[in-house]
Amino acid sequence: MTYANCPRCGGRLARDNDSGRCTPCQAAERDRLSAPPMVPASFWQHEPxxxxxxxxHLGRVIRAYRCHPYHGRVALPQTVVAGWLGITQAQLSRVENGPPLVHLDRxxxxAQLLRVPAGSLWFRLPGQGCWTDASPMDGEAISAHRDDQVVERGERAPVTVNVEQAASQGGGATDRRRFNVLAALAGLAAVGHTYLLPRPPAEGPGSIGMExxxxxxxxxxxLRRADAAVGADLLCDVAIQAHTRLxxxxxRASYSRQVGDALQxxxxxxxxxxxxxxxxxxxxxxxxxxxxEAITRARIADDPQAEVRALTHLSLLIRESQPGESLHCAEAALRISTGWATPRLTTLxxxxxxPAYAVLGDVGGLSREMAKARRELDRGPHEDDQGFVHFVNAQELNGIEGLSYLAxxxxxxxxxxxxxxxxxPSPSHRRNQVYYTVRLSEATYQQxxxxxxxxxxxxxxxxxxxxNSKRVSQHLAQVRRSLAAPRQATTSTRQFVDAYDRAVNV
Structure with missing residues (x-):
């Protein structure tokens, strides 16, 4: 008689074994209630x-994962897999049977939690960014690499933009900026964003799908990854141009209601x-x-997370000129995010x-908000943290506190x-580290x-x-103006002023 084999190890099963797994394999995975098991490479070749x-469609991937014969004759329960993902069984059911997920953070x-091979995915995992992490000092190069899960293999070669070379072409500042924008757009197109390439309106696709x-x-x-590598000065026009084209x-395109909400x-x-x-x-x-515009689109799409992100940035933008309105924006974001905000988002x-309270001269308000921020930050990161809050850490808290006392x-x-x-220092948030160091120099001067x-x-x-952050550069320029005053002349101040002037005139 031929007995069935264990799908995990290939060993023969006992005649009375009705679980579909041999005893050693069952013992090896008793912790599967808390985390996904390690699976072999062949696991991902299963046709479903x-x-x-x-x-x-990641929801269907999860369903195929649960029902894989590797797990035995009985599929993994939704409650178990939902526990791995940090959601409820009902939420997982909607993910499996509803429209495809579009939020990259989730x-x-x-995908990382289930250990889906990167080569099988249609999006990039962290560490696979299309922009290189090379320092801009090394030729100031911005490099965009092809994503073979989005662009067919062999379709395009990687595009590299050298900023120093770009700046030498075309003569004027407007021409240089236009060259940088078009070159960067070409780089983004090389990783799948072909809709950004210049084309007459009539040539654009007539419909938009979820892809x-x-x-x-x-x-x-x-854009976020590129910003972290080369700064906003080189990317602002790129983002604006991309926004205009999209x-x-x-x-002018047509799309379904479901696609329309996701597009908004x-x-x-x-x-x-x-x-x-x-x-x-x-x-x-x-x-x-x-x-x-972002707030309007978020409301059209009934997307409270996008609305909160927009209000958070608006609060930052108007803090100096309209501190009272800045407070209202942050308060509205807190109200909208009640019930789903992670500790990091609430901290932010x-x-x-x-600092809005600081601009208003309200020391008590500043102290209360900083105490609340510390309390939330101490709760730690959360798996539902959105990408834009990853910079929120102890260094950022100290930085905001320092700026508030400067105000x-x-x-x-x-x-x-x-x-x-x-x-x-926080090496993963280098730009913020540099910014707060410049502000430390400013505070030390005022001291x-x-x-x-x-x-x-x-x-x-x-x-x-x-x-390449003009916001940072202008603060350092202010330090230079302060230290260049004749009454401040010392060996140290002259050394900095001379070095600054040489760097600016290079």
């Missing part, structure tokens, strides 16, 4: 899984990213219309309110908070220690040149 991956988190929406969502992720396409959310995210890049490039007047919203005219207290950042201010500014000067 291959089909679900080809359909680019797609990447669940195009997913690409539009991944564009925001690409919005124009969406206005994707356009809201792109508007928010364009606004942030405008803020960091110190083009603040251009940012507000994008945030208002309190950190938006704290209150208490530089000694600001120095204490900002110095804690340089003592415990009266010109030599220490010059030393800090001199040390951070090379990093400021690398990150």
């Amino acid at each position: 899984l291959r089909q679900a991956l080809a359909e680019r 797609l990447t988190h669940w 195009q929406v997913r690409l539009a969502s991944s564009l925001v992720d690409d 919005s124009a396409w969406a206005a 959310s994707a356009l809201a995210d792109l508007s928010i990213e364009a606004a942030w890049l405008a803020i960091d490039a110190d083009r603040r007047s251009e940012a507000r219309p994008y945030l208002h 919203l309190h950190l938006r309110r704290a 209150l005219g208490r530089p000694e207290r600001a120095v204490q908070s900002l110095r804690a950042i340089t003592a415990n 009266g220690d010109v030599n220490e201010a010059a030393r800090i500014a001199l040390d951070v000067l090379p990093a400021v040149r690398q990150i």
Whole structure:
């Protein structure tokens, strides 16, 4: 008689074994209630899984995963897998049977949790970014790499844009900016964003499907990664141009109601990213219309998460000019996010309110918001954290506290908070690290220690040149103007001023 074999190890099953798994394999996976099991590479070649991956529907991938014969004759219960994913059984049922997920944060988190091979996915996992992490000092190159899960293999070669070479072509600043924008758009097209390439309106596709929406969502992720590598100055025009093209396409194309809601959310995210890049490039007047558009699109799509993101950025944008309205924006975001906000998001919203109170001169309000922010941050990260809150950490909290005390005219207290950042740097958030170091130099100068201010500014000067953030550069320029005053002349201040002037004139 031929007995059935265990699908996990291939061993023969006992005649009375009705579980579909041998005893050792059952023992090896008793912890499956808490985490997915390790599976062999052949697991992903099962036809239902291959089909679900080809359909680019993660819910169907999860269903095929649960029903895989590797797990035995009985499929994994939805309650078990929902526990792995941090959702309810009812939510998992909707994910499996509803429309495809389009939010990259959740797609990447669940794909990593289930250990889906990266080569089988239609989106990039963290660490597979299309932009290189090379320092801009090494030829100032921005490189965009093809995603073989989006663009067919062999279709395009990687596109590399050298900023120094671009700046030497075309003569004027307008021509250089246009060259950089078009070159960067070509790089984004090389990783699947072909709808961004220049084309007459009549040549654009007449309809939009969920695949195009997913690409539009991944564009925001690409821009965020590029921003972390090369700074906003080089990307602001790229984001604005991409937003213009995608919005124009969406206005003339046809799509279903389901696609329309997802498209509105994707356009809201792109508007928010364009606004942030405008803020960091110190083009603040251009940012507000994008945030208002994002709020409108989020409401059309009934997407409270996008609305909260837009309000969070709007609170930051108007903090100095309209601190009272800034408080209202953050308060509205807190109200909308009640019931689903993660600790990090709540921390960020309190950190938006704290410096607004400082601008208003309300020390009590500042202290209350900082205490709430610390309490929330101590609760730790959450699997539902959105991508835009990943910079919220202890360093950011200290930085906001330092800026708030600067606004209150208490530089000694600001120095204490900002110095804690340089003592415990956060390498994964380099731009923020550089920004707060420049502000530390500014606070130290206001405290009266010109030599220490010059030393800090001199040390951070090379990093400021690398990150291409006009917001940061202008603060350092202000430090230079302060230290260049004749009454401040010392060996240290002259050394910094000379180094700064040489760097600027190179």
